[in-house]
Amino acid sequence: MRHLVIALTACVLAVGGAEDLEWWQRTVLYQVYPRSFKDSDGDGMGDLQGIIEKMDHIKDAGADAFWMSPIFTSPGVDSGYDISNYTEIDPMFGTMEDFEDLIYKANELDLKVLLDLVPNHVSNESEWFVKSVQRIEPYTNYFVWADPKYDENGTRLPPNNWLSYFGGSAWEWREERQQYYLHQFVVQQPDLNYRYKPVAEEIKGVMRFWLDKGVHGFRVDAVSCLYEDRRLRDEPPSGQNGTAPDQEGSLSHVYTHNQPGNYELIHQWREVVDEYTRQDGVARILITEGDSGLNYTFKYYGPKTRPGAHLNFNLFLFQVLYKDADAFAYNETINTWLEHKPDHCWPNWLVGNHDNARVATRAGQALVDAVNAVLLWLPGTAITYNGEEIGMNNTHVSWNQTVDPPGRRAGPQNYSSFSRDPERTPFQWDNSTSAGFSSSNDTWLPVNSNYKQLNLQQQQEASESHYKVYKQLVAERKSKTLQKGKTIAEAVTKEVFALVRELDGEDTYILAVNLGNETTRTDLTASIPSLPTSAAVVVASVGSGFIRGEILNTTEISIPSKGFVGLKGSPMKSHSASFSSSPSSSESWKALFFFFKRWDSAPTVTRCADGHACTES
Numbered sequence: 001m002r003h004l005v006i007a008l009t010a011c012v013l014a015v016g017g018a019e020d021l022e023w024w025q026r027t028v029l030y031q032v033y034p035r036s037f038k039d040s041d042g043d044g045m046g047d048l049q050g051i052i053e054k055m056d057h058i059k060d061a062g063a064d065a066f067w068m069s070p071i072f073t074s075p076g077v078d079s080g081y082d083i084s085n086y087t088e089i090d091p092m093f094g095t096m097e098d099f100e101d102l103i104y105k106a107n108e109l110d111l112k113v114l115l116d117l118v119p120n121h122v123s124n125e126s127e128w129f130v131k132s133v134q135r136i137e138p139y140t141n142y143f144v145w146a147d148p149k150y151d152e153n154g155t156r157l158p159p160n161n162w163l164s165y166f167g168g169s170a171w172e173w174r175e176e177r178q179q180y181y182l183h184q185f186v187v188q189q190p191d192l193n194y195r196y197k198p199v200a201e202e203i204k205g206v207m208r209f210w211l212d213k214g215v216h217g218f219r220v221d222a223v224s225c226l227y228e229d230r231r232l233r234d235e236p237p238s239g240q241n242g243t244a245p246d247q248e249g250s251l252s253h254v255y256t257h258n259q260p261g262n263y264e265l266i267h268q269w270r271e272v273v274d275e276y277t278r279q280d281g282v283a284r285i286l287i288t289e290g291d292s293g294l295n296y297t298f299k300y301y302g303p304k305t306r307p308g309a310h311l312n313f314n315l316f317l318f319q320v321l322y323k324d325a326d327a328f329a330y331n332e333t334i335n336t337w338l339e340h341k342p343d344h345c346w347p348n349w350l351v352g353n354h355d356n357a358r359v360a361t362r363a364g365q366a367l368v369d370a371v372n373a374v375l376l377w378l379p380g381t382a383i384t385y386n387g388e389e390i391g392m393n394n395t396h397v398s399w400n401q402t403v404d405p406p407g408r409r410a411g412p413q414n415y416s417s418f419s420r421d422p423e424r425t426p427f428q429w430d431n432s433t434s435a436g437f438s439s440s441n442d443t444w445l446p447v448n449s450n451y452k453q454l455n456l457q458q459q460q461e462a463s464e465s466h467y468k469v470y471k472q473l474v475a476e477r478k479s480k481t482l483q484k485g486k487t488i489a490e491a492v493t494k495e496v497f498a499l500v501r502e503l504d505g506e507d508t509y510i511l512a513v514n515l516g517n518e519t520t521r522t523d524l525t526a527s528i529p530s531l532p533t534s535a536a537v538v539v540a541s542v543g544s545g546f547i548r549g550e551i552l553n554t555t556e557i558s559i560p561s562k563g564f565v566g567l568k569g570s571p572m573k574s575h576s577a578s579f580s581s582s583p584s585s586s587e588s589w590k591a592l593f594f595f596f597k598r599w600d601s602a603p604t605v606t607r608c609a610d611g612h613a614c615t616e617s
């Protein structure tokens, strides 16, 4: 019933004003996963020269900026998220000169480069940690150290019940120091102690180092975890069914996530990027990976008067990436986020990253174009994970080939439910050796066996392809309407989801997706009466049979199963649509963290308890 109410209520949100938008508001932001983008020297591992070699592709896809997962010196336990030196390039990826070449090439192509800043933790091999274990100043208090507890038999126990994101206690004993240290992720990733003020200053130094090298900002990792409860109180059970007691999902993270200090820290780091923005007027930005549940996500943007991140990743679209998601699910998911967004927060959307299964695997290959269409025509910044523009699939990775820590920890029987390796396999460039990723057959993760049919070159040459659809969708984004127009997201029927963008005096953009299993004929004007009655096809899904330029009647559109059509029509008739608030969704959509539902059933994870991260259901 609730769905029906929402379906019938048009939601209109104004985005942007008359002023020109900043580059980061207009852009498609592309995520490069450096290990898997392009290997230039044949060692089976991606590298910076590889990124330089293939950078034209990022531009060709229509992105104006890209961010890269960590490229810094690291033992590689968590694929580079365990950094031992923040201001050095890992030799595996190349040298500082290679990095400078990369910035040079990016400038030539007018692409902005963002780095991954990982401030919550470092590698246990970093000098900071090694010295902290030995209580060598100034590092003694750089980490979260705590004394043990003892049970009645005198057995030593961790200070409290906190659990690591990757399973088991979040505390590790160090004999030398006779104390435990906190690690919210793997044992090799000790959490930094932000209650000790010099630590935040160190991170500012790291930011300035890279800003001076010419980057335009940072994607900031795991900011939900920056501060922890000063009193180290036990966390209460989450009550989530089916979660083993040593899995972090069994606890409600009221003392380890979203602590008030986090937002203040982001504000301080924002001031650093703003210093650079003020120098030449070109925005340097922060994109945080904070909790994207409704209760916290907008807090990472900060209040208007004390800004934090420019964007906090919005993972809401992950909720509809399952095979039988219907138009009501799309409608509720999108409108819920838009309705709760404070005016000063700029929208952003993503459908893939290196922590979650790929769209083609979760939602099905048939829906790849439609999902990209929704992503790219929603208001705000669109973020694409490398490979999603060609509809890459998750790759089968055997137990022996598995490297991701949560996968390894789960063991040979269960690793596939936890490992993130399948979405991290090499980019499929062409049908040559290792999909053109490497001259070697021996790559760090296996190449998907479908690469001969599914690769960029094939899609560039084919008369129609996911890539061509993607590019067309991005090209249309340059229009004023898609940049600044109002948004109406609507479930026209259970099967048909419509997204309409409208701007005074400008063409109206209409996207209609058929999520059902059969071809459906629909009258879009039945639920959106202000639509023009005819409009021209500008883009449509592969195999849908629509012809660009063809004029369709919006009262009678026939769309094949899982297909979409994107139309452009004259400005809308004066409409009666109004703001609306979804009646009851806000309470149930609380915490969304970086791991999300991996497979293709309905997203029970969207109903998880307050503060609790959503992993497997």
Ligand code: NOJ
Binding pocket: 078, 081, 118, 185, 221, 222, 289, 354, 355, 594
């Ligand atoms: C989020 C990153 O996206 C993920 O890959 C990593 O394992 C954790 N943060 C820890 O840094």
Ligand code: MG
Binding pocket: 120, 184, 191, 192, 225, 226, 227, 228
């Ligand atoms: Mg922390």
